[in-house]
Each structure stands twice: as C-alpha cells, then as structure tokens.
Amino acid sequence: MFLQSSTKYIDSELNNLADKIEKDSPGLSVFAARQFCYQLYQTQVQIEITKERDLNILEEFILRASIEFNPPPTEVELAQILKLDRIFIQNTTNTLQSLQTLTLTPPDSRITITSEGKEFYTKGSLPQPPENKIIYAITNPVSGEINWRLSAVTSKSPELPNLAEFITFENTIPDIANLTIEELQTQILDSDLGIHLPESGQIVKNFSVDKDAEKITWKAISILVIFDAVEEKLILQAREGNKILESVSNQLQEMTEKGEFLLNELCGLSPESIASQTESILELKNQKVEERLEKIRQQGIEIIKKTRDKGRKTLPKNSEFILLRDRQIRPEFLSTLKAATQQILIYSPWVTEEVVDEEFIQLLQKLANNGVWILIGYGIAEKQEEETKPMSPKVEDKLLTIRTPEDLPAAQIFWLGNSHAKEVLVDRKIHLSGSHNWLSYRGDRNFRGETTYKVTNADTVKSAYEYLQARFQSHAENLWESAVSNQDINLAIKSLCIWGALGLTEIALQELQYHNWIELFPVWLKVVIQGLRSKQISPDEPIFDKAISWLNIVDKSEKNIEDLQSGWQGVIEAIARQNRQAALSLLNEAAWREFIRLEISAKDTPEKFIKMLKK
Template sequence: MFLASSAKPIDDNLKNFVDEIEAQSPSLSVLAARQFRYSLRQTPVELNIKEPRQFNVLEEFIIRAAIEFQPPPTEDELASVLGLDSVFIKTTTATLRSLQTLSATSPITVTPEGRSFYEKGSVPQPPYPIQINAITDPLSDKITFQSESLNETMINLPDLADFITIDKTIADIASLPLEEIQKSIQASGLALHIPEEGKIVASCKVVASTQKIWRKISLFVIFDALEDKLSIQIRNGKQILESASNWLEVLHSESRISLQALCKLSTEAINFEREAILKQKNTEIEARIEKIRKEALETSTKANNEIDKSKVLGEAVQLRNGQISLAFSEVLNSAKSQILIYSPWVNQAVVNEKFITLLQKLANRGVWILFGHGIARRQEDEDKPVPPEVEKKIRAIKTPDGLPSVQFFWLGDSHVKEVIVDKEIYLCGSHNWLSYRGDYLPRGESVYKVTIPHQVQEAYEFLANRFQNHAQKLWENALENRDFQMAVESLCVRGALGMEDIALKEIQNNNWLELLPVWLNVALQGLKSKNLPGDSESFKTALSLLSQVSIEETFIEQLQQGWRKVIGAIAINNPETALNLLSDEVWAQFIRLKIVQESDSPNDFILYRI
C-alpha cells in the first residue's frame, strides 16, 4: 500500500493544500510538498506622464496649418495670413514645441505625437512625475510595476536558488526600451499609460538602488494515476504560478534538477508510490468484492426467516456458470434510467445483433448506457483492441430524438467486470460481460448480484467518478478545439450520470448556445426515464438563456422543436408544473423565437402537448 501523508515529505503547514489538491480527483496524489523562498528585485523608478488638454483656437489653427499647408509655413508667414503680430504665433509655437507637438525647427511641422493628439482634439500638458516600483521576478521571467513598495521581511526557509540555478536573465530596467516599459505598465493594470485616451508614459528613469525582496513559494510534486503522469506545481499561496511550474517540469525532464535534493523524494520512492497508486483503484475494488463475497456466504447460511428480512435490506447472492448470462440479461432488461458497464475486453461474440437490439430497446424507453473498457494503462498498449465494427454498431444506437444513447469509450487500468443498473443492482465478478467466447457451458466463473444499498452506492460512486472525469476531459478538449461532436458526447455522459445541471452551466459559462438544443434532448431523455424532475431549476436556467438567442441562429429550428418536446414531456406528468415555467417573460421569448404562434396561449399550448 502506498505511504500515508505523514510518511511523505510534506511540510506541516502545507497539509491543508495537499488535502485540497487530492480532493479535486481520486486520481491525484501529492508525493511531496515543500516551502522555499526566492528573491525578487525591486527598483524604484520615476515616470513622466503626459496627459491631454483641449487646444485653444490659435493652437488648433497653427497645427492644422502645419498639416494642410504645402509647403509648411514659417511663423512669420502664418502671422501674415492671420493678420497677427508674429510674437503671438512664435509664443504659441514655442509652447507646442516644448510639448513635442511641433518639430524643433522652422518651418512649422507636426510631430507624429502632435498629429495623434490633434486627431483627438487636444494637445499634451507638460509632463508630471510619478514614482512607482519595478518588480523583477526571475521565476515568472517578467517585469511588473506596482504603486506600493513590497515590504522587506525575513523568511526563514531554504533558498530555492541553492537547489536550482535560476539562470533566467531579465534586462535591467535602465536598459529597457520605452515601448517595452509602456507595455509592462499596461499589463500590470496601472492606469498610467492609456494611449487611446492620450495619457502616455513619456520617459522612465531609475531613482534608487535595487532592493532584494524575499517571497515565499510552495512546491508540490503531484502524480495523476489516470494520466500516469508526474507534475511539478509552484504556488504563491493558492495561486498556481504556471510559468514557473512549466519551467521546473522542463528542467526535471532534462534531469537538470533533483527531486531528491528539492523534496527528499528519490526516484525509487517515486516509482514505488507510482506503482502503489496505480494498483490502489483495483485494490479498493478487490476489497469491496471481498466484502461482498463474505456477505454472499452469510446470506447462503441464513435461516429462511432471516433471508426474508435480508431481502428488505438488500442482499449479496453468488451466481455461477449458466445463471450468469440469464441474470445479466434480466438485470439489463429491468433498467429504467441508467446502466453503467465496465468490461476489460469487448468482442463480436457478445456484441451481436441480439445484444444490439436489446440496447436499442433500452434506448427507446429512455435508458442511458455508459460502457467503459480497457485493461492496459495506456490505450495503445491494449493487446485486444475493440473491433472497429463492434464500436460502430454500439455508437449507432440513438435515442428517439437522435442523441447517442450509448457512450462507449476506453478508460483502461482495470480488470474487474462490473455492471450497475439504476443505482439499485450491482453485478461483479470474474465473468467477462462483453468478451466471453459465446459459449454457455460451465466455465467455473462466478458473479455476485448485490442489492445492499450502501455497497451498490459505493460501487456506483467509484465507477461514476471515472465516467465523470472522462466527460470533463471531453468537454475541455471540445472547448479547446471548438469540436461540436465531442461536446455532444460530453453532454450525453453527464446526462447519463444525472448531471444535466452541470452540463447546462458549462454551456452558459462558455456561451456555447449552439449546444442548447442538444441539452434539451439530453434533458428530454431524463424526463422520459423520470430521472429528471419537471420542476428542476435547470429548466428555469435554460429558459432564461432564450433572451440571448437570435431568431436568425442556424440552430433555431432544433431549439424550437426541443422546447416543444420538453414542455410536452413535463406537461404529460404534471400540467401545472409545465404551466408554471411559462411566465410572461418566457412566453414573450417563445413568441419571438416562434416556438409558439402569437395566437397561442400558455394553456392551449399545454393542453395541445398532453
């Protein structure tokens, strides 16, 4: 068994962070956590800021003349045109030259900066100074600026530089081009350089010596069992420093840093922990099955009256040989809303036309089916891959509304065969549900049929979590690539797990309204199986999104059909619930989007749908 947290190189004051990281997913384990200090450089600088003011009539005429007259006029020529004493013109041009609006010599010409201000109807005011601090961070490899000084404090922690050569070189402030300083100031969120408003940083100079400031950081070494991947994470409090984390991972991959030196974590310890963690999931399942095995043995030895009592509370019954396929078929046929199956292997002997017909029958009555398969830790290492024609047949099974009712995907890293139906019945054992050779002769196999609520729930939570993690990865990839089909698969998995609300929030948060018709069909499947109540808050949220949809959208027809079906499905079970959803605001949106006719009324619409 892998080491307890107390035996790992984890600093005491980081244990809460470790718990939070590991709580994110059962697949994550923190192998080490340690605090360090590293130094920033703080340099006081003085900026000169230029801000605009409206030009007066004479200034406007002089600048306009300098732009439009060809050739550009002299002060005397312009004074003659205006009928003014040249003193007035020369005084004004001297002011404009001091503001870098006009070039320094005659004739009168406008500088690029002057032209920019003129287009905004202004000229710059004399620059004024302001002092801020430039912070050079070697870990993030960038310079930021801030108004307040960082406090110099003593931090009694190991210096990261003693373990890692921080050879990132950031140029001194004094040597940086002004344009780069301006960009850094904007990126720092200081409202000092806003060119579109005419406010610019005109110059920057160092006004005091650079000061070393210590900062505390935390380093975590994390293993992800699902990805079979080791990662290094650097944090400042709860904030993950992405750049620093990526940099350290590169150094580690190039063997330029030692986790033994950094965290007292040897390669041997990492490999030991990795193997133990990878085995943990199956160990947990084996322990659960051993407990079930004992329950089955106790059940078989109980007196008749005790057996009757056990059926009320649930039981674990052992099935052998020919009983198994019969029970498997009966349990699947009994499904009302959901089936989860895990089988290391899948072949054509089981997934035949009869089996496909059964799955389609289940889909037609609103049952979601999730298939996980695979035994190897990496999909490319599977020695018995699923035949493409089998996968094609399974994926072709649709709901009456055209959604993929069966989600079929590789999860890997498990040899246990499990079936969970409606969170009420759990089958587990040595029988290969989807890959036996098609014979029904006794082969010494055994399966446990479990209806003990807490044991079924335990098995469900474990398997459902794996499917949920898969759905999240699908969604993240779909977002990154704007892959509509992948997003549909993610929504269907979440619908199968009764997570329609989370699926809708993802659509809302990422403004992917094109997926709303898909979500409505997912919800419709939940309504048909009575797994999603008609008064779910999700429907109110989905209705609130209608105001963001244009009648010109390419998916408007699917959206119209989806809402008609959903309201109809709710109305069949409870007309009042359906009517309550159709508030005045919602009805106005239904009319605008032509989901209903203007001549319709909510009552007539509900009655027509029943």
C-alpha cells in the same frame, strides 16, 4: 485508504494542506510537501504618460479654419474674423504649436495643421503635456512572468531553503529594457494598473529602465509530490498557499521526468521510498476494490440463503441484491441500459465488435437522444501496449457516431487499464457486477457459468459510483491538461463531455473561465442542454447565473458568435420547458442587456423571447 502522514516527508506547516488534498480527492496521496523560497527581481521603470482633453471652442475653430480656408488664415485674420484681441489667438496657436498640432508657415505665418493635428481634430481632443511616473516590474524566474506594480515591494529572505540550490530554472523572460513600447503597453494594460487607457486617451508613450535600482525580493513556494492511485503516476505540484501554480507544476513535472533534478535531494524521497509507498497504496487500492465486490457477493448470497430458508424459490422483486446467471445476464443488462435516463458508466476489461454491434449502437443512440451520457472504460493490463486483446479501432469509431442532438459525442470509450472488474452503473441507482464481461461476451449462447449481481442498495451503489467516477474524472483532467497545453479543441471537447456526463458542468465552466477559453463556451452550453434534457441539471441551478456573467467579456465580433447565440437560445428554451419562471428569473436586467447586446434575442422583452423559443 493511504499511508499516514507520519511516514511521509511533509513540513509541519503543510500537514493541513496535505490532509485536505487527500480528503478532497480520493485516490491522491501526498508523499512529500516542502516549503522553499526563491528570488524575484524588482526593476524600477520610468514611464511617460500622455493624456488627452477635449478641444475648446477657439481651438476647434482655429484647427477647422486651417483645414477649410484656402489659403489658410493668419493669426491677424483670425482675430479680425472672430473680433477678438490678437493676444487670445496667439496664446491659443502657441498652445497648439507646443502640442505639435499646428505650425505657422512663412513668409506670412499662415496657420497650417499637422497630420497629428488632423488626427486630434477628428477625435475632438488634444494631447496634454507628458507626465512621468515610476512603476515597478517584478520578474519571476520560476513562473516566467513579469508582474507590474505601482509601488515597490520590500521583503526579507524567509528562513526557508533556497529553491535555486536544488533546481535551475531557465530564464525565458526578456530584459525589461529590450521590450518594445508596444510590448510594454500590452503588459501594463493586462496588469490593470489603470495608467495605460487608450480608450480614454491616456497613453504610455515612452519608458526607461533604471538598472542600478534593481533589487532582489523573496517569495515562498510549496512543492508537493503526490501519487495518483487512479492513474498510477507521480504528480509534482507547486503552490502559493492554496493556489496551484499550473505552469510551474508542469515545468517541474517535465524536469523530473527528464531527470534534471532528484526527488531525493528536493524532498527526501529516495526511489526505494517511492517504490515502497506506491506498492503499498496500489495493493491497498486493489484490496479495497476486491473487498467492495466481495461484499456485494456476500450480501447477495445472504439474501439468497434467507429466501431459501423461507421456502421460496425466487427472490422478492424488490430485493436490493439479485443474483443473475448465464442466460439471465444479457437481457437484464440490456433492459437496465434501456431504463437509463441520465448516465451510464461501464467498465469492461475487453471490448469486441461482436458485442458492440449495430443493435447495441442503436440502443445507445436512442438513449443519447433523450439526454443520456455513456462513459466506457476498458483495459486489464498495467500499460495499454501490453494488452493481449487490444480493442479494435472500429469499436471506438462506432461509439463515436453516437451523438447528442447538439452533435456532441454522447458516448466515449477510453483505456483506463489495470483492472479486471466488470461493472455497470446506471443513473447512480443500479449497479451490475460479477464475472460477466459486458462488452466482450454476449452471454446469449455458449453459456459458461457466468454470474452477476444486480444491486440497488443505495450505499453499495454509491461506493461503486465514487470509485468509477474518480477514474473517469481523473481521465478528464488529464485530457484537459493536454488540451490546454496544446490548445487542442478536440481533446477539450472530450473533457467537457466527460465532466458533463459526471454532472460536473460547474467544474467545466470554472476551467473554461480560468483559461479564458471563450471559444469553447458554445460547447459548454451544448453540454448543459443535454443535462437539462435528462434532468441531470436542474433549471434553477446557480451555475446559469455564473455562465451569464461571463457574457460581459464576449465581443459581438467573435467568430463563433452564432454558435454562442444558438447555444444560449437552446439553454433558455430547455430551462423554460421545465420551469418558465426559472428562465424569467435568469433573464434579469443585467442578463437581458447582454442578450440584447450580443443579439441572442431579437425580441424586446424576456417574455416574448421565451414565448418565441417555445413555439
């Protein structure tokens, strides 16, 4: 669909990546892709580590005696009580003193436990002499991150242009030497180096930075300029290999929008080149849409012609292309919606309260109760503020009252714009398209010569679905990016529900796990229950194993633990009602341990748990 790579500004090493992006994501076109290098700073840090060991019997007795005896005993008295040579007692008290857990109080050198000693006595352990270790902090000025390593990194400057010659990144990373010990401990713990392990009694107690040992290392980065034909916008993307660097990409996007660097200098893309390529793609996109709709019209006309040639007045009932006129359209529209079992996608340039009335809302609510998701896109202008017939906020408010049984928004409507197509897709099986404005013209009075085609041809429906799905999916991704950036729960829920409606619950789970947004796990479970209810999701989907494996990071003290418990109960119940064996297989030994730990089940076996849920 898009321009050939030969007309673009793409480094030869990135040709395959650019081709893959365009192949995997219809609607995206890579305008430019270049490789750069940038500097990292490696700092040597010496840390002091203390470890703990269990108290031996003699140490425990001496510390206990210092607490319980009044007055505390002397070393001589302890030796007499224990009938041991005084040298054993002295060696042990010397060790305890060196670890600052015990002191000898004058004038008669009675043993006195310190506050630190009381703490260790309570834990049943003692600190060992500190150990020094060298680790390395790798400061990345582009991503704004510090990575910690046990060994030094060595690298030569790659033969690539230096990114710093084109873009200046603001250094937001604090100086390593200015970190508090608590900040350092947190960073080392998060880095999984295995050297700061508070639960095991291994603590990083202190650190020092050797500024003179700081070295520069180099890293390669790819920057791509991508045009999204669905959203009609340029996207800047930073990658390391196939991995997208989201924070860097967002920063680049913001910088280019502010004019802090020029794409012409960075990637050889002049404003004229961007405008030319964009115009060509949009013309081609609109042409493809028109060709698809025109193909439907021609196929419908051909069938009608053949029917007439055979002397018939009506089309066969099993025809894959049926022409509907005026008074036939609305009844067929409503009956098609009523037949939905999983999903309804609608695009209507305009939306009015006259059509989205109480009867229509009740129809959609009844469908939602049975597991159907409804996604509605609207808009004809290139920009929402340019719409001459803007949608009333009351319409959206009405549609948002349509909820799933788990109280999620089952129907969502959003402005997509720049299209005069009028399309309805139901369950990926039926496609309605034509001149009828689905949500702004009732069509049951004042007939005006409207025509619509009802299509059940698999290839035609598939083509129409892929186009609309791409638009809705792109909208979900934009909402999600904004939700993540602003930690906006409501936007995130909208994204999850759109993904659920499109049958993309696995993508939704991946995004939650990637961003560690455990708070939204119960919402995802509710989305899944709706999918199971409509059989859009199979009870033996591999995604359930992936979801259960995420439970191992959930703490029982999570504030939304009750929602998580009820969510999983609902999922297992929905699975068991369709396939009891699938539910039992899902609750394997590892999964069941998590269910018991998190009190998702109060029963002692999966069989009893499932039986209880199905009552």
